[in-house]
Amino acid sequence: xxxxxxxxxxxxxxxxxxxxxxxxxxxLGGGTNLVDLMKLGVQRPGLLVDVTGLPLDTVEPGPDGGLxxxxxxxxxxxxxxxxxxxxxxxxxxxLLDAASGxxxxxxxxxxxxxxxxxxxxxxxxxxxxxxxxPGTGCAALHGQNRELAILGWSERCVATHPSDLAxxxxxxxxxxxxxEPDGPRDVxxxxxxxxxxxxxxxxxxxxxxxxxxxxxxxxxxxxxxxxYLKVRDRAAFAFAVGxxxxxxxxxxxxxxxxxxxxGAVAHRPWRAYRAExxxxxxPITAELAAQAADAELAAARPxxxxxxxxxxxxxxTVRALTGLAGSVRP
Amino acid sequence: MRGGxxxxxxxxxxxxxxxxxxxxxxxHDLTLDNRTTLLDALxxxxxxxxxxxxxxxxxxxxxxxxxxxxxxxxxxxxAVTLDGREVTTVEGLAGPDGLSxxxxxxxxxxxxxCGYCTPxxxxxxxxxxxxxxxxxxxxxxxxxxxxxxLTDAEVRERMxxxxxxxxxxxxxxxxxxxAAAAR
Numbered sequence: 001x002x003x004x005x006x007x008x009x010x011x012x013x014x015x016x017x018x019x020x021x022x023x024x025x026x027x028l029g030g031g032t033n034l035v036d037l038m039k040l041g042v043q044r045p046g047l048l049v050d051v052t053g054l055p056l057d058t059v060e061p062g063p064d065g066g067l068x069x070x071x072x073x074x075x076x077x078x079x080x081x082x083x084x085x086x087x088x089x090x091x092x093x094x095l096l097d098a099a100s101g102x103x104x105x106x107x108x109x110x111x112x113x114x115x116x117x118x119x120x121x122x123x124x125x126x127x128x129x130x131x132x133x134p135g136t137g138c139a140a141l142h143g144q145n146r147e148l149a150i151l152g153w154s155e156r157c158v159a160t161h162p163s164d165l166a167x168x169x170x171x172x173x174x175x176x177x178x179x180e181p182d183g184p185r186d187v188x189x190x191x192x193x194x195x196x197x198x199x200x201x202x203x204x205x206x207x208x209x210x211x212x213x214x215x216x217x218x219x220x221x222x223x224x225x226x227x228y229l230k231v232r233d234r235a236a237f238a239f240a241v242g243x244x245x246x247x248x249x250x251x252x253x254x255x256x257x258x259x260x261x262x263g264a265v266a267h268r269p270w271r272a273y274r275a276e277x278x279x280x281x282x283p284i285t286a287e288l289a290a291q292a293a294d295a296e297l298a299a300a301r302p303x304x305x306x307x308x309x310x311x312x313x314x315x316x317t318v319r320a321l322t323g324l325a326g327s328v329r330p
Numbered sequence: 331m332r333g334g335x336x337x338x339x340x341x342x343x344x345x346x347x348x349x350x351x352x353x354x355x356x357x358h359d360l361t362l363d364n365r366t367t368l369l370d371a372l373x374x375x376x377x378x379x380x381x382x383x384x385x386x387x388x389x390x391x392x393x394x395x396x397x398x399x400x401x402x403x404x405x406x407x408x409a410v411t412l413d414g415r416e417v418t419t420v421e422g423l424a425g426p427d428g429l430s431x432x433x434x435x436x437x438x439x440x441x442x443x444c445g446y447c448t449p450x451x452x453x454x455x456x457x458x459x460x461x462x463x464x465x466x467x468x469x470x471x472x473x474x475x476x477x478x479x480l481t482d483a484e485v486r487e488r489m490x491x492x493x494x495x496x497x498x499x500x501x502x503x504x505x506x507x508x509a510a511a512a513r
Contacts, residue, residue: 003345006364006410028411035367035406036387048364050411076400080466085474096469100491101458103388105400106407236469236490237389 002044008053012179012213018049019209020181027051027211029072029111032103037116041125042132052108056213059083065219071110071212075165076101078109086224088217090245093228094168100237110212113166113176113192114204117159117267118239119148130156131200138200146305147241151297152266157200158303160264161193162239167263168228169215170271171245177214180207189215193268200267222249222257229320230263231312240264242312246320253283253325260321262296262313272296275317284325286318293317349413353378354422360409368404368412369393372419380420380449384493391492394450394457395419401457403491420449423456432456432509441505443496451492455506458488459513480510 009015019025024046028034037043056070059081067088069078078084079095099107121127121140128137140148140158148158166189174189192204206212226247232238243263249256258279260272275292282288293314300310348361353376362371369386372378372395384390386405393405396418404417423430429437432455442448462484467474470487478484485503494502 001365004364005344006347006408028408031408031411032388032403032406035408039387048408052411076461076466080464082475085467089474092467092474093469096467096471100391101461101488102391102394102401102403102454102491103406105397105457106402236487 001038001041002046004045005047006050007047008050012054012056012211015049015051015054016179016181016209016211018047019211022047023208025049029108030074030103030106031111032099032107033111033115037123040123042116042123051110051211056110062216062219065221067217069109069215069217071214072108074105075099075107075109075112076104079104088168088172088220088223088226090168090171090223090226090228090247091165091217094164094230094243094245097228097230097240097243098164109165109215112163113169113189113212113215115163116203118162119159120144122159131159131196131203134199134201142304144305145303147239147264148303148306149266150300150302150306150309151262151270152195152268153301153303154196154198154200156198157196157267159196159200159267161203161266161268162264163269164228164230164240164243164263166193167243167261167269168245169217170269171226171247171259171261172217172220172223173259174218175216176212177216178206178210179213180210184213186216189269190271196267203267220247220259223247223259225249225324226259227320227324229316231316242309242316244313244316244320246317246324248284248321248324250284250325255279255282255284258321260292260296260317265300265309265313272317279321284321286322289318289321290314292321347410349410351409351412351414352416354418362409364408364410366409368395368397368407368409368417371409372404372417378419378421381453382446382449384447384450389493390447390450391454392447392450394454394492396453396457399457399460401454418453420452423452430456431512432459432506435505435509435512436502439501439505439508440498441501442494442498447492447494447496451489451494451502454489454492455502455509458485459506459510461488462510463513480507482507 026045028048028050056072128139176187230243245261247259262270275296278292382392384392388406
């Protein structure tokens with residue numbers, strides 16, 4: 001591991017100034033991803049700015065409902081909050097389906113959103129990777145790409161975003177409170193992560209030095225009827241090969257409103273706007289749910305080894321929506 | 331965090347830091363290369379070799395210790411981030427009267443073969459049982475609002491961060507449930 005300097009800033013302003021001043025500096029949260037990548041030589045920061053001591057570790061109910069989650073709140077603490085479990089089951093489920101008990105005790109809210117892809121080619125410094133080293137090519141495009149993207153990828157990068165939490169937050173229209181060198185700014189979660197395009201090394205829309213300080217989840221009463229379904233290669237402690245976050249608001253059996261987002265299919269959490277649009281105003285059935293998923297997945301371009309993800313996401317969509325509809329006919 | 335400048339070694343100044351760390355109830359004043367993980371600090375500096383290095387990437391769980399009472403993977407924590415914190419390792423689980431009930435249950439139910447993963451299993455189980463006491467749900471908990479019942483499925487899911495190469499899993503589950511029932 002490359003030697004680095006270590007600093008605990010006194011406040012957010014100092015943290016952002018340190019990052020802004022040093023192109024080799026990186027924020028350290030729970031470290032569950034960054035420390036691992038430093039051991040692998042994938043990330044080589046010269047200065048670590050440890051933000052875990054900043055006063056960003058509270059979860060507060062919003063003034064009009066909703067939640068405000070501090071950036072350093074640990075994943076396990078957030079999942080255990082009665083308010084989250086009752087009002088946002090998709091959020092609790094997404095957190096609990098991720099990693100292991102030990103890792104959830106360490107990982108932070110902000111760090112979870114900014115974690116790096118688990119694409120094996122990105123993590124192996126002997127392989128070509130435009131994300132790790134721009135211009136070197138993408139060994140995954142024609143390599144072992146079973147786990148990788150089916151939507152929104154480019155010739156430069158087919159990596160997926162690994163977070164479960166981010167998929168649930170995207171479905172909820174959450175907003176990141178960000179401190180940038182120029183001051184504070186709100187960034188919608190649906191606009192936080194990028195598709196790779198020509199610059200897979202740029203994973204978010206945040207400028208250099210930006211620090212997520214909190215995530216606001218707006219009030220959404222029908223999120224009490226919500227879920228997160230995750231398929232992985234083993235029953236526990238694995239990243240998704242496909243996941244669906246869903247919340248459903250029914251008037252009788254007619255869809256009054258719906259939220260749908262997909263994970264492990266793209267370089268960003270994938271909000272299924274097209275599917276949502278098709279579902280609204282219609283009686284919920286398995287057939288309708290499948291049609292909606294098909295409409296969203298019409299743009300899918302599977303790679304050599306991951307064509308299975310298209311029916312997987314379709315079936316997960318049906319299972320999630322019919323499950324939430326409960327007694328409605330299958 | 332007192333910073334590297336007090337380390338007395340100007341050459342190492344910016345690359346190392348000085349911390350105060352409590353381990354199993356005893357205080358330690360350490361100057362460490364910033365790259366040192368908690369696991370390496372415990373094993374190489376403090377001679378506490380109970381915590382094991384398996385994968386060194388946060389995947390196997392054999393390095394699990396308790397940090398301020400919560401289970402964590404010591405291979406992914408930089409020791410210099412822990413100034414003023416309290417760590418409990420497997421060496422600190424036993425009381426003055428001998429093995430803790432959890433350790434005794436592992437012996438009674440033959441919950442290991444080679445024993446390499448056992449320190450991590452014990453620390454993880456100890457932290458996990460405290461999480462259950464606080465009614466934290468898991469991925470297999472059906473009702474997120476209800477109290478948690480520690481079934482075999484719950485133990486397996488909650489202990490999924492600890493691998494056992496000998497596959498002593500059935501007896502590990504039995505031992506943990508026995509210790510939980512005796513609490």
